[in-house]
Amino acid sequence: MKLEARKVRSSLRQNFLVFALFMAILAPRNDAKCDFKAIFNFGDSNSDTGGFWAAFPAERPPNGMTYFKKPAGRATDGRLIIDFLAQALGLPFLSPYLQSIGSDYRHGANFATLASTVRLPHTSLFVTGVSPFSLAIQLNQMKQFKAKVDELHSSGKANLPPPNIFGKSLYTFYIGQNDFTGSLASLGINGVKQFLPEVVSQIASTIKEIYALGGRTFLVLNLAPIGCYPAFLVELPHSVSDIDSFGCMISYNRAVADYNSMLKEALRETRKDIPDANVIYADIHSVMLELFQHPSSHGMKYGTKACCGYGGGAYNFNPQVFCGNTKLINGHNLTATACSDPHNYVSWDGIHATEAANKLVADAMINGSYFDPPFSLHKFCDIQPIG
Numbered sequence: 001m002k003l004e005a006r007k008v009r010s011s012l013r014q015n016f017l018v019f020a021l022f023m024a025i026l027a028p029r030n031d032a033k034c035d036f037k038a039i040f041n042f043g044d045s046n047s048d049t050g051g052f053w054a055a056f057p058a059e060r061p062p063n064g065m066t067y068f069k070k071p072a073g074r075a076t077d078g079r080l081i082i083d084f085l086a087q088a089l090g091l092p093f094l095s096p097y098l099q100s101i102g103s104d105y106r107h108g109a110n111f112a113t114l115a116s117t118v119r120l121p122h123t124s125l126f127v128t129g130v131s132p133f134s135l136a137i138q139l140n141q142m143k144q145f146k147a148k149v150d151e152l153h154s155s156g157k158a159n160l161p162p163p164n165i166f167g168k169s170l171y172t173f174y175i176g177q178n179d180f181t182g183s184l185a186s187l188g189i190n191g192v193k194q195f196l197p198e199v200v201s202q203i204a205s206t207i208k209e210i211y212a213l214g215g216r217t218f219l220v221l222n223l224a225p226i227g228c229y230p231a232f233l234v235e236l237p238h239s240v241s242d243i244d245s246f247g248c249m250i251s252y253n254r255a256v257a258d259y260n261s262m263l264k265e266a267l268r269e270t271r272k273d274i275p276d277a278n279v280i281y282a283d284i285h286s287v288m289l290e291l292f293q294h295p296s297s298h299g300m301k302y303g304t305k306a307c308c309g310y311g312g313g314a315y316n317f318n319p320q321v322f323c324g325n326t327k328l329i330n331g332h333n334l335t336a337t338a339c340s341d342p343h344n345y346v347s348w349d350g351i352h353a354t355e356a357a358n359k360l361v362a363d364a365m366i367n368g369s370y371f372d373p374p375f376s377l378h379k380f381c382d383i384q385p386i387g
Contacts, residue, residue, distance in 0.1 A: 034089050034381035036170040036217070038161055039082070041094055042138045042206070043112030043174040044131075045075040045352060047082040051096035052114035052131060060324045062308060062338035066355045073099075075114055077307070077342045078355030081221070081284070082110070082172060084362030087386045088377070089170070097141050098133075104159045108169060109145055111138035117178045118199045130182065135175055139206050146213055166214040173203060174221040180259060181226055184236055189255045196259050200266040207270055207279060217278040220267060222260040222285050224353075227252035228292035230306040230315035231350035246293040247304045247314070253289075260285055264372065283370040287361045288353070291346045298360055300344050307345040307354060310336040315350070323349035362386060 041047050050073020053059040059071040067078030073096065074080055083093050086107075094110035095103035103109075113133040120134035133141075146166060153163045179199045183192050207218050226232050227249035238249050264281050271279045292303040308323035309316040318336065321327045326335040342348065343356040353361070366383060368376050377383060 032090050032382040032384065034091070036089055036091075036168065036380060038106075038108035038165050038169040039086055039089070039091060039094060039172060040108050040142060040169055040210075040215075041082050041110045041112055041172045041174070042135060042142075043082075043110075043172075044116040044176075044178055045112075045114035046177065047080055047110070047172070047174040048075065048112040048114045048116075049073050049080065049082065049094050049096055049110045051098040051110060051112055051133070054096050054099040055113065055133075062324055065338060066342055075352045076348045076355060076358065077338070079358060080355075081174065081358045081362050081365070082112075084359055084386045085172070085365070088362070088366050088383050089381050090384045097145065105145070106159060106161050108161075108165075109142075111141050112174070113138075115178055116175060117182065118176050118202050119179050119195060130178065135202060135206055139209060142210065143213065167216060169215065170217050170219060171207075171210055171215045172219045172221070173206075176203070176259070176263075177223055177226065180223060180256065181232065184232075184252070189251060193255065193258070196262060200259075200263045203263065204266045204270045207267075208274060211274045211277055216276070217280075219280050219282055220263070221282045222263055223256050224285055224288040225253045225292060226256055228289070228304055228346075229351055230304055230309070230317040230347050231319070233304060234315055234317050234350070235319055248292060256285065278375060280375045281372040282365055283372065284361050284365065286370060287364045288346075288357070291357055291360060295344075295346055300346060300356065302345045302347075304347070305345065306347045306350040307342045308336060308338040308349045310334055317350035359386065 045052070053073055059073065061071055063076065064070050064072040064074060065077050086093055091107045092104065094108055095105055097109045097111045098113070113131045115131035116133050116135070116138070117130055118135045120136065149160055150163050152160060176199055180192060203220065210218070225248060232252065233249065236249065236252060238251065242250050244250050267279050267281050291298055291300070295301060295303040305314060306316045310318040310321040320329060321334050321336045323336050323338070326333055339345065342354045345354050346357045348354045363386070364370055366377055368374065
């Protein structure tokens with residue numbers, strides 16, 4: 001009888017240990033460390049978490065349908081690359097700098113806005129289709145933010161970080177696509193190439209200015225292959241011979257590759273000027289190109305077809321009726337609606353990626369395979385899962 005009792009107790013102890021181990025695995029890691037205490041992001045709609053619509057309220061469904069279940073300031077169905085990066089580092093989603101209600105800046109701020117450019121067009125401050133919040137404006141906002149943090153640090157403001165946060169932060173840049181695409185239709189590829197050196201030069205000089213403010217780690221994302229996006233396949237002039245076997249435009253993708261090489265070289269030169277900083281080039285172009293060319297290899301079905309749009313066909317994109325909009329055309333109300341399975345698409349609305357594509361890009365970035373020079377986030381942080 002005693003032997004039997006001992007067996008029962010032993011079995012219970014084993015079950016308890018298994019249960020405890022199981023719970024420990026599931027429990028949130030309160031001891032998780034990360035040398036980066038904040039993220040400060042600069043960019044356009046590819047990393048805007050609500051800045052544009054805070055400044056110009058007009059957001060509508062179906063944006064946000066996958067993750068947030070409602071519009072949440074993102075020009076996609078769910079999370080962006082910057083959202084996944086924040087999650088991986090154990091940080092909350094970034095509050096837009098322009099959002100005055102409900103923001104929490106203790107772990108950084110997001111200066112990105114939809115339609116932003118690096119280079120502000122010289123014709124007018126408010127150019128049709130271009131945000132007034134260019135990279136130079138975003139940099140000034142960053143400077144103002146730091147000045148306010150330094151000024152108010154003793155006032156006990158709950159939603160602001162400590163003044164020493166700026167040297168412990170990751171500075172991310174995902175901008176330049178609008179500089180590239182905004183003038184393609186009017187100037188052509190050769191015309192746009194004339195001012196691209198100015199674009200990469202301004203990104204480099206912005207990094208140096210933030211370095212002077214205390215920043216030491218900079219992550220710069222290159223441009224995705226725009227020749228594969230449904231919107232540009234519909235809108236940009238090209239011949240049939242310019243389409244490759246994957247359905248992408250060869251000439252435009254070559255031009256993007258040239259820009260990315262220029263950016264990579266500019267960042268290499270920047271490292272020489274600030275040798276004690278980390279200036280990392282993130283090659284998301286390679287990941288996105290792989291997704292567009294081989295969507296089925298990554299659990300998707302459609303590469304160059306938009307999930308949210310009007311018209312069906314190969315691209316499901318009509319430039320007259322953008323995602324979520326209704327427009328009277330030829331006496332008929334036409335509405336650009338979303339597909340029911342955005343996880344099967346690389347492109348959300350013809351211009352932006354779906355959450356599913358953003359997650360795959362973020363996964364590739366986080367494992368460090370697409371950084372130049374090699375840079376391991378795992379050495380700085382206990383990387384958290386991004387399900």
